[in-house]
Amino acid sequence: xxxxxxxxxxxxxxxxxxxxxxxxxxxxxxxxxxxxxxxxxxxxxxxxxxxxxxxxxxxxxxxxxxxxxxxxxxxxxxxxxxxxxxxxxxxxxxxxxxxxxxxxxxxxxxxxxxxxxxxxxxxxxxxxxxxxxxxxxxxxxxxxxxxxxxxxxxxxxxxxxxxxxxxxxxxxxxxxxxxxxxxxxxxxxxxxxxxxxxxxxxxxxxxxxxxxxxxxxxxxxxxxxxxxxxxxxxxxxxxxxxxxxxxxxxxxxxxxxxxxxxxxxxxxxxxxxxxxxxxxxxxxxxxxxxxxxxxxxxxxxxxxxxxxxxxxxxxxxxxxxxxxxxxxxxxxx
Amino acid sequence: xxxxxxxxxxxxxxxxxxxxxxxxxxxxxxxxxxxxxxxxxxxxxxxxxxxxxxxxxxxxxxxxxxxxxxxxxxxxxxxxxxxxxxxxxxxxxxxxxxxxxxxxxxxxxxxxxxxxxxxxxxxxxxxxxxxxxxxxxxxxxxxxxxxxxxxxxxxxxxxxxxxxxxxxxxxxxxxxxxxxxxxxxxxxxxxxxxxxxxxxxxxxxxxxxxxxxxxxxxxxxxxxxxxxxxxxxxxxxxxxxxxxxxxxxxxxxxxxxxxxxxxxxxxxxxxxxxxxxxxxxxxxxxxxxxxxxxxxxxxxxxxxxxxxxxxxxxxxxxxxxxxxxxxxxxxxxxxxxxxxxxxxxxxxxxxxxxxxxxxxxxxxxxxxxxxxxxxxxxxxxxxxxxxxxxxxxxxxxxxxxxxxxxxxxxxxxxxxxxxxxxxxxxxxxxxxxxxxxxxxxxxxxxxxxxxxxxxxxxxxxxxxxxxxxxxxxxxxxxxxxxxxxxxxxxxxxxxxxxxxxxxxxxxxxxxxxxx
Numbered sequence: 001x002x003x004x005x006x007x008x009x010x011x012x013x014x015x016x017x018x019x020x021x022x023x024x025x026x027x028x029x030x031x032x033x034x035x036x037x038x039x040x041x042x043x044x045x046x047x048x049x050x051x052x053x054x055x056x057x058x059x060x061x062x063x064x065x066x067x068x069x070x071x072x073x074x075x076x077x078x079x080x081x082x083x084x085x086x087x088x089x090x091x092x093x094x095x096x097x098x099x100x101x102x103x104x105x106x107x108x109x110x111x112x113x114x115x116x117x118x119x120x121x122x123x124x125x126x127x128x129x130x131x132x133x134x135x136x137x138x139x140x141x142x143x144x145x146x147x148x149x150x151x152x153x154x155x156x157x158x159x160x161x162x163x164x165x166x167x168x169x170x171x172x173x174x175x176x177x178x179x180x181x182x183x184x185x186x187x188x189x190x191x192x193x194x195x196x197x198x199x200x201x202x203x204x205x206x207x208x209x210x211x212x213x214x215x216x217x218x219x220x221x222x223x224x225x226x227x228x229x230x231x232x233x234x235x236x237x238x239x240x241x242x243x244x245x246x247x248x249x250x251x252x253x254x255x256x257x258x259x260x261x262x263x264x265x266x267x268x269x270x271x272x273x274x275x276x277x278x279x280x281x282x283x284x285x286x287x288x289x290x291x292x293x294x295x296x297x298x299x300x301x302x303x304x305x306x307x308x309x310x311x312x313x314x315x316x317x318x319x320x321x322x323x324x325x326x327x328x329x330x331x332x333x
Numbered sequence: 334x335x336x337x338x339x340x341x342x343x344x345x346x347x348x349x350x351x352x353x354x355x356x357x358x359x360x361x362x363x364x365x366x367x368x369x370x371x372x373x374x375x376x377x378x379x380x381x382x383x384x385x386x387x388x389x390x391x392x393x394x395x396x397x398x399x400x401x402x403x404x405x406x407x408x409x410x411x412x413x414x415x416x417x418x419x420x421x422x423x424x425x426x427x428x429x430x431x432x433x434x435x436x437x438x439x440x441x442x443x444x445x446x447x448x449x450x451x452x453x454x455x456x457x458x459x460x461x462x463x464x465x466x467x468x469x470x471x472x473x474x475x476x477x478x479x480x481x482x483x484x485x486x487x488x489x490x491x492x493x494x495x496x497x498x499x500x501x502x503x504x505x506x507x508x509x510x511x512x513x514x515x516x517x518x519x520x521x522x523x524x525x526x527x528x529x530x531x532x533x534x535x536x537x538x539x540x541x542x543x544x545x546x547x548x549x550x551x552x553x554x555x556x557x558x559x560x561x562x563x564x565x566x567x568x569x570x571x572x573x574x575x576x577x578x579x580x581x582x583x584x585x586x587x588x589x590x591x592x593x594x595x596x597x598x599x600x601x602x603x604x605x606x607x608x609x610x611x612x613x614x615x616x617x618x619x620x621x622x623x624x625x626x627x628x629x630x631x632x633x634x635x636x637x638x639x640x641x642x643x644x645x646x647x648x649x650x651x652x653x654x655x656x657x658x659x660x661x662x663x664x665x666x667x668x669x670x671x672x673x674x675x676x677x678x679x680x681x682x683x684x685x686x687x688x689x690x691x692x693x694x695x696x697x698x699x700x701x702x703x704x705x706x707x708x709x710x711x712x713x714x715x716x717x718x719x720x721x722x723x724x725x726x727x728x729x730x731x732x733x734x735x736x737x738x739x740x741x742x743x744x745x746x747x748x749x750x751x752x753x754x755x756x757x758x759x760x761x762x763x764x765x766x767x768x769x770x771x772x773x774x775x776x777x778x779x780x781x782x783x784x785x786x787x788x789x790x791x792x793x794x795x796x797x798x799x800x801x802x803x804x805x806x807x808x809x810x811x812x813x814x815x816x817x818x819x820x821x822x823x824x825x826x827x828x829x830x831x832x833x834x835x836x837x838x839x840x841x842x843x844x845x846x847x848x
Binding site: 197198199200201202205206209210212213214215216217218219220276277 | 647649674675676679680685687692693694695696697698699703706707708710713714717718719761
């Protein structure tokens with residue numbers, strides 16, 4: 001009997017050995033090539049670009065964007081989205097400024113308060129969408145307005161000048177790199193470890209891949225969803241503090257439209273808007289690509305309209321390339 | 334034999350049949366699902382197509398209406414060779430099918446739905462007057478003159494939606510209409526109305542293929558009945574005078590399998606006691622006992638509430654009423670099963686292998702190791718971190734134990750065969766060491782070789798003292814594996830047979846119970 005059974009052929013087994021091209025290293029390499037390509041391009045076009053000053057400026061420009069992009073990577077992996085990050089950034093910066101200026105709190109406690117405010121906003125975002133089963137797109141769109149309004153309310157619609165009270169975050173350390181940059185790198189590292197090495201990271205990816213399967217395996221997706229949004233709020237608040245320290249002021253209009261830039265950075269890094277797939281390291285490359293593009297275009301004297309057109313085109317092209325690559329990997333299955 | 338019906342069929346066969354199937358076969362990969370079906374249909378004839386789940390009814394219908402093509406054999410329409418390349422192609426030739434899933438767009442009006450695809454317009458502007466007029470014409474054909482064509486489809490009941498769906502298919506060139514389980518969602522009154530409409534269509538000369546396993550309604554409307562079994566046409570005869578029992582026997586047809594020769598397993602204490610568990614219309618006051626070391630098979634037609642019952646026991650859905658008692662180690666847990674998540678059930682020692690492993694069981698793009706450790710994270714976690722080595726060892730253990738064909742623990746489950754995917758789901762629950770396993774169609778989409786592995790595994794689990802509830806549409810499989818078989822029909826557990834008491838015919842008759 002057994003001998004008569006046709007034995008299933010095994011070419012499929014040979015086909016699926018994990019090759020380099022399916023590993024995350026291939027993604028990193030691809031992004032690195034794009035990044036180096038941009039740097040080479042701008043260095044050729046502008047004699048000033050290839051200099052320590054440029055890179056120090058970029059390094060001090062990106063911490064806010066980077067920490068928010070780390071949070072957004074998690075949010076997109078669970079197939080959510082948070083549009084309210086710009087408003088959270090403004091509100092938490094505003095709260096810390098008011099605490100320092102009007103309530104005469106020490107900058108440390110003012111900063112902690114700001115982080116709490118961010119955490120609260122993020123938790124509200126996650127909890128509302130989980131409890132009432134509303135898409136996070138809608139909830140965060142509503143909160144984007146409401147939190148922006150709160151920022152105006154807190155600051156009386158005026159920019160709050162805090163001077164160097166929060167200077168610690170913006171102070172240049174060795175070689176002109178600010179401590180904010182170091183913090184951002186630490187956040188990236190923690191985010192990466194959290195996503196790839198911990199049970200929590202497993203759950204996050206699992207929920208984004210197949211929430212029902214997770215639920216039926218006995219894992220409640222709700223607290224995980226809420227914590228991802230809470231962390232997003234916390235990181236947006238951190239970005240708010242970084243920006244306020246750098247500009248020595250809390251502007252209630254800070255961070256308008258920044259959510260799109262954050263999402264763009266994450267998406268350039270290859271994280272899927274459909275959820276289930278993403279990488280914090282790749283997101284960091286996305287942040288660097290956007291920052292280099294902006295700095296480079298400014299240096300070669302591109303006008304504001306053409307800067308925006310080019311940035312837009314880069315985002316779409318990056319996503320097309322990533323989609324094609326994913327499709328090829330899948331059809332190989 | 335019934336003389337009058339025999340003579341009437343000879344009269345009919347003198348005319349050219351509107352549709353003929355000649356030795357139609359269909360195979361998917363290497364599996365033959367239809368074998369040399371030969372059938373013919375006259376104008377104005379209602380042919381009932383019946384058979385067990387998976388007998389090939391849908392495949393025949395899909396070939397006729399162009400949704401799929403036959404592997405061999407030929408189709409003739411009015412004596413001409415007919416090879417529909419797509420559903421649309423079949424429709425332009427007057428062959429149409431009303432699918433079980435409604436194809437209507439709920440946010441548009443009845444009129445818009447009726448004329449979708451050929452909406453009357455001037456340069457892209459919708460011509461509302463013409464739309465209304467034509468829609469009313471269309472509705473009148475179906476006797477739906479009282480229905481306002483401007484109503485949104487979403488405001489109609491399911492029954493009316495079904496009628497609109499049929500009305501949409503009543504184009505002037507209609508020659509053959511296939512109805513697939515049309516009364517599945519209808520109330521008795523709506524069904525009666527549908528039967529009247531079918532009679533009118535028949536009078537207009539439309540040939541109708543009526544796919545159903547509701548035998549009593551076939552007797553009301555069909556002229557001829559064709560019975561399919563395992564992809565073969567086993568009987569075609571005039572409907573008049575046919576007994577329900579005869580039909581059931583035709584559907585079963587075969588001698589009891591030798592798979593059935595199996596020693597009775599020793600049974601342990603009661604593991605699970607279910608008392609009058611109910612949920613809306615899906616599950617009605619179901620009670621049973623399940624013992625350690627026992628396999629309880631659940632038979633029933635698709636939609637009889639089998640899957641819903643398992644989901645209730647597992648806490649995937651909330652029950653409206655009823656109680657469950659679980660003997661866990663030395664504790665007796667009494668549970669009102671409105672546990673809002675499966676978590677409580679899992680802690681009480683239950684596991685569920687879902688019917689659709691792709692959408693409910695697995696994380697397809699992820700590795701075997703991830704999928705097995707899902708839900709078993711306590712085994713691989715060190716202070717919240719994944720201990721990768723432990724995870725690999727765990728996966729390797731199960732790959733070996735269940736003979737999961739793969740190149741290693743890192744292979745994505747999407748690239749495994751159906752049987753091996755199912756083994757991964759099993760591994761997850763076995764690692765969890767649950768006492769009670771609920772299996773929903775565990776061999777669906779699993780090739781024959783891997784099936785015997787899965788049966789062996791299920792037997793082994795029972796031998797290890799686990800209590801197992803297994804839902805399956807394959808009666809032979811149930812009869813081979815189960816110690817007892819419960820039969821569900823319309824949400825109720827209508828019969829419970831012990832090993833030795835059941836026959837395939839008795840099981841099927843119970844499954845067709847109407848109440």
